[in-house]
Every structure is written in structure tokens, then in C-alpha cells.
Amino acid sequence: MCLWxxxxxxxxxxxxxxxxxxxxxLSFIVITYSGITYLQFRGNEWKAREVVEGDFKNIYHINLINYFAAGGNELYLLNELYQWMQNQSELKWYGLYYYYDEEKILYVSGQILKMCGIEVEKEEEKSAWVGCxxxxxxxxxSEFEDAGIEFEVxxxxxxxxxxxxxxxTTGLAALISLDDYVIVDLDVMIQENPAEIGNGIVNNLYYEVxxxxxxxxxxxKLRDKADELGLDxxxxxxxxxLFKANARDAMEKAGEKYLMPLVLALCAxxxxxxxxxxxxxxxxxxSSVMLSCxxxxxxxxxxxxxxxxxxxxSGYSLSLMYWVRKNREMKLETFIISSYYSWLEYLKYMILICFGLCFVFTALCSMPVIIKIRKNKFILYRE
Amino acid sequence: MIKLKNITKEYRGASYKTTALNQVTLDIKDGDFACVMGKSGSGKSTLLHIIGCMDMPSEGEYYLDDICVKDLSPYKLDRLRREKISFVFQGYELMSRYTVWENIELPLNAKRIRGKKKRTIIKDIMERLEITELKDKYPGQISGGEQQRVAIARAYVMDTPYIVADEPTGALDEANSDRILDLFESLHNEGKTIILVSHDMDVAQRGDYIINLQDGHIKEEK
Structure with missing residues (x-):
């Protein structure tokens, strides 16, 4: 039979x-749309996480600055580096880095790359690292410039x-000893073209946690090591x-799309x-009278x-809208805690529970009557 | 035509069994005005419910216009009832939250009759039964006699060949009872088949013949 x-x-x-x-x-449309938008919103959040956490998961790089200019010993560097890398068994290491002295760095870089499993020919290496x-x-x-440190990228x-x-570029975690100071710069990666990165152009050069x-x-670990070596x-x-900022942006963008369906859902x-x-x-x-008619x-x-x-x-829509809205803003446990300490939040929480109980109760009460009607167990009255 | 063959109706509970009808065989021809009489507990209402397809017999066969009711699914049974049978009850059985107009239009909605045709049908029957002025009133705001006329109007608009009435004058005074019975007679004169249940001999004598029920059996027909 028709709804009308x-x-x-x-x-x-x-x-x-x-x-x-x-x-x-309208309710059906809004609920469906809200559901889809919410999934998209979660998807965007996930995508943001993917972009940020995928190939860019907590990427660090360290500048080797002025190492050789300060008279550093490449063998010492390599040794230190190697030892330290061995201790970081749970981390994957790939390396690309900044350097100062072309000649020596070329050698060091080649060795480090080899250590990372990246084979580079000498000649290629030379040409690869040229072009400052x-x-x-x-x-x-900028920080180094402020510190008056010359560097080349x-x-x-x-x-x-x-x-x-x-x-x-990613960094290779390394600690260097300089006579005067050590600069260890764990820097934030700039994600200008994450898609390209994701496609693997530099995949094998990423340091990931x-x-x-x-x-x-x-x-x-770095700080501990620096302290141990007396490094600044x-x-x-x-x-x-950066991840948090990106994720927040992604969520806010998704949330903008989400606002209108929520308003419509509320009206419905x-x-x-x-x-x-x-x-x-x-x-x-x-029911009996209707049968007789x-x-x-x-x-x-x-x-x-x-x-x-x-x-x-009506109960479901309100519950859904409210739950989704709250989920976006805070985690459930935070919501419960805030409800406990805030009477207004607590009241909203109780309304949500009441609605849920109401519709469950209504559904439960309805089903036996519906079943009886369908099973032909209704007569007008018995003698 | 209504044909009942060896109809038996039993009500069973966890620890009891009641036989409301026992091997009832009955034929009611088209255009008859049959009155069913009997004391309380004789099975009158049960018989009416079976005739009206509101209940199924435990045993026996019931043919309504040559259609064996027993073989029908609940949905088809409901459809058959909609086409063939309308009801008038002792307690009027009006929908208390509907106005008089809305009560009368209920069967028309069930038949998916809408718009001008529906309005015309309702207006005509209201004029005929002199209840036009009660159009917007609720059952609780009108008298018993008026309610019964509304119930008859509701049964009439179903436009079925059979009208089943269960003690239609049971709750009315004499004047209103006569008026209601006159209405039934006029419906009978239009060709409707009336099956009326009553414990009142004066009411029963208005029909073409009387069927006496006693303890679930047909005692006599006269």
C-alpha cells in the first residue's frame, strides 16, 4: 500500500x-546524504592521514652543515652514523641530505647511500650532487641564516x-661532531606535491617512522645522543x-560541506x-473497525x-545528527566527561538517550500488533 | 448467495475448548432479509463473523457467491470482504477521532475512491439518512441513534451486496430502533441482502425469515 x-x-x-x-x-534524502557526506568526511580525514602519514610519516632530515669545513673526519662521521643507525633497528633509513663541501660530501654521500642500499656510480654521483x-x-x-651559518642546499x-x-628531500639521521658546535636540524617536510611523492619518485629515499x-x-633518542656527545x-x-594542521584543514573542509545537511536534518x-x-x-x-470497513x-x-x-x-534522525556532530568535535569519552561536568551537555545527552529509547520502545510495542494483524488474528469481538 | 456447510467453530485455550458453532448448514439467497435470533452465547456473533469473513471456521465450508472462502489467503479474503460485505454493529464502532464525514469516507478510502466522486457519494447518503448537519461532529458529540445512522451510512457507501448487522438496535430506544429498521428495509428493497442478528423478536420479525440458533446449532428456520 502506498505511503500517501x-x-x-x-x-x-x-x-x-x-x-x-x-x-x-526529505528525511530520507537528508539522512542518506548526511551518511554519504559523513563517510566522505571520514574519507577525507583518512586521506589527509594517508597523505601525511603515508610517505610523509614523521619525516625528518638532518642537515650536515659545515662538517668538512670544520675539519670533520668523514670516517668518523660514517662510523658514528653507522653505529647509530644500527641501534635504530625499528626504523627504516634512507638518506638524502644537504652538504657543504662538494668533494668530500660526494664521497660521504655515496657511502651513506650505499649503506642505505642505494647504489650510485661515482660519475653519476658527481653529477648528481652538482648543481647547487x-x-x-x-x-x-632560515634558522641557520639567523644563526649566521652558511649552508648550501x-x-x-x-x-x-x-x-x-x-x-x-628526506634526511638521514646523523650526528656530527664539529669542533665548535653541531647543528642538527630535524625539519618539517614541505608537501607541495604529495601525489608525486606518493607515486614513488622519492619513495626509496624516505625515512619513515x-x-x-x-x-x-x-x-x-636524538636529544639523548646529542646530550651524550655534548652537542647542541x-x-x-x-x-x-604539520599532520595535525593538514588533517584539521581536511576535516574543516569536509565539515563545511557537512553543515548544510545537518541543518536540513535538524529541520526535518x-x-x-x-x-x-x-x-x-x-x-x-x-484496527478492527478498519477491517470491517x-x-x-x-x-x-x-x-x-x-x-x-x-x-x-524523527528519533533516529536526531540521534544520528547529534552523534555525528559530536563525533566530529570530540571523542566519545571527552563528550561523556564534558557531559558530566556540564549540565547542559548532560541534558543533551539525556535527550539523545530518551529519543533512542522512545523509538526502540515504539518499535517493540508496535511489532506484536502488526504481527497479529498479519496473522489474521483480529476479530471484532468474541462472545 | 451465501452457503454454509457443516460449519463448526471452536475456540481453544490452554485448558479449555468452546464450541461456538456446531455443524451449521445454512443458505441465504441474494435479496433475502434474514434475521438470526438466539440467546446470549448461542453463537450469533460467531456466525456473523464467519459470514462476514472476519473469522474462519474450524471445520466446514463457506461459499460466498460460489467462492470457497477457506481457500483464500488472508489478503484475498480481505479483498473479498471489501467487495461483498459491509457491517453494522451494536456499538456503532465509529472511529472516535474521526468526524462523521471522515467515518463515512473510511470505506471509500479503502476502495481508493477519491475526489468529487467520493464527496458526491457521501453527500447523497448523508442527505438520505438526514445526518448532513452532523458532518463535522465527532461520534462523542452525537446521540446513539445518530451514531447508528452514521454507521449505516458507512456500511451503505461500501456498496456491497451483503450487509451484516449485529444487534443494530440493541443500544437504541424504540423510536430510533424503528427508524433504523426502516432504513434496513429500504436497503433491502434496493436489492441488498441483509443478515441481521437480534435477540428481539420484534426486530427479527422485520425480516423475511428468522434463523434460531441455540447452543451453536440451528434450531429452526421460520
Whole structure:
């Protein structure tokens, strides 16, 4: 039987019938759209996480600055580096880095690359590391400039002559000893073209840690090592803050799209609630009378279900909207805690529970009657 | 035509069994005005419910216009009832939240009759039964006699060949009872088949013949 017919029996007023029919339709549309948008929102959040956490999970690089200019020993560097890398068993290491002295760095870089499992020919190596470009817009360099430290940033090419570029370089965690000072710069990666990165141009050159916990661990290790060696650490950043900013942006962008469906859902829910309060609950007597007036059991159960559908939809819509909204803003436990300490939040929480209970109760009460109607167990009265 | 063959109706509970009808065989021809009489508990209402397809017999066969009711699914049974049978009850059985107009239009909605045709049908019957002025009133606002006329109007608009009435004058005074019975006679004169249940001999004598029920059996027909 059709929804319109059922509504006509529930609401004798035509205007009310039309409004309810429109609201039910709107509710379905809004709920579906909200659901899809919410999934998209979660998807965006996930995508943001993927972009940030995928190839860019807590990426660090360290500048080797002025090492050789200060008379550093490459063998010492390599030894230290190697030892330290061995201790970082849970971390993967790939390397690309900035350097100062072309000759020696070329050698060091080649060795380090080999250590990382990247084979580079000598000649290629030489040409690969040539072509210094002072990248004035690299935020990583600004701190060193402020500190009066000269440095060079090199745009690098891998053995396939693919441009890696300063923005996509990763670092090799290394501690160097300089006579005067050590600069260890764990810098934030700039994600200008994450898609390209994701496609693997520099995949094999990324240093990855899996989680924030690892990043914290790594940072702590570095600091501990620096303390042990008596080194100063100048300027530590990591990708966590960038991840958070990106994820927040992604969520806010998704949330903008999400706002209108939520508003519409609220309007539909309010209208449905009003309509449900005015709808008449079909009882057993009315069902019997309707049977005697030529209605089929199917019609009656349809009307009954329609009536409860309205109530269920209104409760469900409000619950869904409220839950989704809250989920976006805070975690459930935070919400519960805030509810505990805030009477207003607590009231909203109770309303949510009441709605949920109402529609469950209504559904439970309706089902036995509907089943009886369908099973032909209704007669008008017995002697 | 209504044909009942060896109809038996039993009500069973966890620890009891009641036989409301026992081997009832009955034929009611088209255009008859049959009155069913009997004391309380004789099975009158049960017989009416079976005739009206509101209940199924435990045993026996029931043919309504040569259609074996037993073989029908619940949905088809409901459809058959909608086409063939309308009801008038002792307690009027009006929908208390509907106005008089809305009560009368209920069967028309069930038949998907809408718009001008529906309005015309309702207006005509309301004029005939002199209840036009009660159009917007609720059952609780009108008298018993008026309610019964509304119930008859509701049964009439179903436009079925059979009208089943269960003690239609049971709750009315004499004047209103006569008026209601006159209405039934006029419906009978239009060709409707009336099956009326009453414990009142005066009411029963208005029909073409009387079927006496006693303890679930047909005692006599006269």
C-alpha cells in the first residue's frame, strides 16, 4: 500500500498529510546524504592521514652543515652514523641530505647511500650532487641564516635523473661532531606535491617512522645522543604538527560541506517530531473497525508501520545528527566527561538517550500488533 | 448467495475448548432479509463473523457467491470482504477521532475512491439518512441513534451486496430502533441482502425469515 494512503488515514488534515509526506521524503534524502557526506568526511580525514602519514610519516632530515669545513673526519662521521643507525633497528633509513663541501660530501654521500642500499656510480654521483641552488624559500634554512651559518642546499637528482628537489628531500639521521658546535636540524617536510611523492619518485629515499610514538622516540633518542656527545641541538621540528594542521584543514573542509545537511536534518527532524506528536496511535479497536470497513490487513499494518516510521525517523534522525556532530568535535569519552561536568551537555545527552529509547520502545510495542494483524488474528469481538 | 456447510467453530485455550458453532448448514439467497435470533452465547456473533469473513471456521465450508472462502489467503479474503460485505454493529464502532464525514469516507478510502466522486457519494447518503448537519461532529458529540445512522451510512457507501448487522438496535430506544429498521428495509428493497442478528423478536420479525440458533446449532428456520 502506498505511503500517501497510509498518511491520509493517519492525518485527516490534508495539509498535515502533505507536510508529513514531504518531511518523510526529505528525511530520507537528508539522512542518506548526511551518511554519504559523513563517510566522505571520514574519507577525507583518512586521506589527509594517508597523505601525511603515508610517505610523509614523521619525516625528518638532518642537515650536515659545515662538517668538512670544520675539519670533520668523514670516517668518523660514517662510523658514528653507522653505529647509530644500527641501534635504530625499528626504523627504516634512507638518506638524502644537504652538504657543504662538494668533494668530500660526494664521497660521504655515496657511502651513506650505499649503506642505505642505494647504489650510485661515482660519475653519476658527481653529477648528481652538482648543481647547487640556493633555495631562499626553504624554511629549513632560515634558522641557520639567523644563526649566521652558511649552508648550501642542493637540488639533487637520483640515478635516474629524476628531480628530487629540496622540498622532497628526506634526511638521514646523523650526528656530527664539529669542533665548535653541531647543528642538527630535524625539519618539517614541505608537501607541495604529495601525489608525486606518493607515486614513488622519492619513495626509496624516505625515512619513515610509523607513528607519533616513534617520532617522539626518535626525537628523544636524538636529544639523548646529542646530550651524550655534548652537542647542541638547534631547531627541531617534526611532522606531527604539520599532520595535525593538514588533517584539521581536511576535516574543516569536509565539515563545511557537512553543515548544510545537518541543518536540513535538524529541520526535518523538528517537523517529524511535531507530526509524530499529532499522529494518532492506531489501536486494536480501530484496527478492527478498519477491517470491517473494507481495509485489508496489509493496509492496516502498513498504516501502523507508517505511523511508527515517522516516530522512528524523527528519533533516529536526531540521534544520528547529534552523534555525528559530536563525533566530529570530540571523542566519545571527552563528550561523556564534558557531559558530566556540564549540565547542559548532560541534558543533551539525556535527550539523545530518551529519543533512542522512545523509538526502540515504539518499535517493540508496535511489532506484536502488526504481527497479529498479519496473522489474521483480529476479530471484532468474541462472545 | 451465501452457503454454509457443516460449519463448526471452536475456540481453544490452554485448558479449555468452546464450541461456538456446531455443524451449521445454512443458505441465504441474494435479496433475502434474514434475521438470526438466539440467546446470549448461542453463537450469533460467531456466525456473523464467519459470514462476514472476519473469522474462519474450524471445520466446514463457506461459499460466498460460489467462492470457497477457506481457500483464500488472508489478503484475498480481505479483498473479498471489501467487495461483498459491509457491517453494522451494536456499538456503532465509529472511529472516535474521526468526524462523521471522515467515518463515512473510511470505506471509500479503502476502495481508493477519491475526489468529487467520493464527496458526491457521501453527500447523497448523508442527505438520505438526514445526518448532513452532523458532518463535522465527532461520534462523542452525537446521540446513539445518530451514531447508528452514521454507521449505516458507512456500511451503505461500501456498496456491497451483503450487509451484516449485529444487534443494530440493541443500544437504541424504540423510536430510533424503528427508524433504523426502516432504513434496513429500504436497503433491502434496493436489492441488498441483509443478515441481521437480534435477540428481539420484534426486530427479527422485520425480516423475511428468522434463523434460531441455540447452543451453536440451528434450531429452526421460520
Amino acid at each position: 494512503y497510509a498518511l491520509c488515514q493517519l492525518y485527516k488534515n490534508k495539509i498535515q498529510t502533505i507536510i508529513t509526506a514531504v518531511m518523510i521524503t 641552488n640556493r633555495q631562499a624559500d626553504i624554511p629549513v634554512g 642542493v637540488s639533487c637528482l637520483d640515478k635516474n635523473s629524476r628531480f628530487i628537489g629540496h622540498a622532497y 610509523e607513528t607519533d610514538r616513534d617520532a617522539d622516540f626518535f626525537e628523544k 641541538i638547534y631547531g627541531i621540528n617534526n611532522l606531527k604538527s 527532524c523538528v517537523a517529524l517530531c511535531v507530526c509524530s506528536m499529532q499522529s494518532y496511535h492506531i489501536n486494536r479497536h480501530d 473494507g481495509m485489508t490487513r496489509r493496509d492496516i499494518s502498513g498504516i501502523y508501520m507508517c505511523e511508527n516510521l515517522i516516530k522512528i525517523l
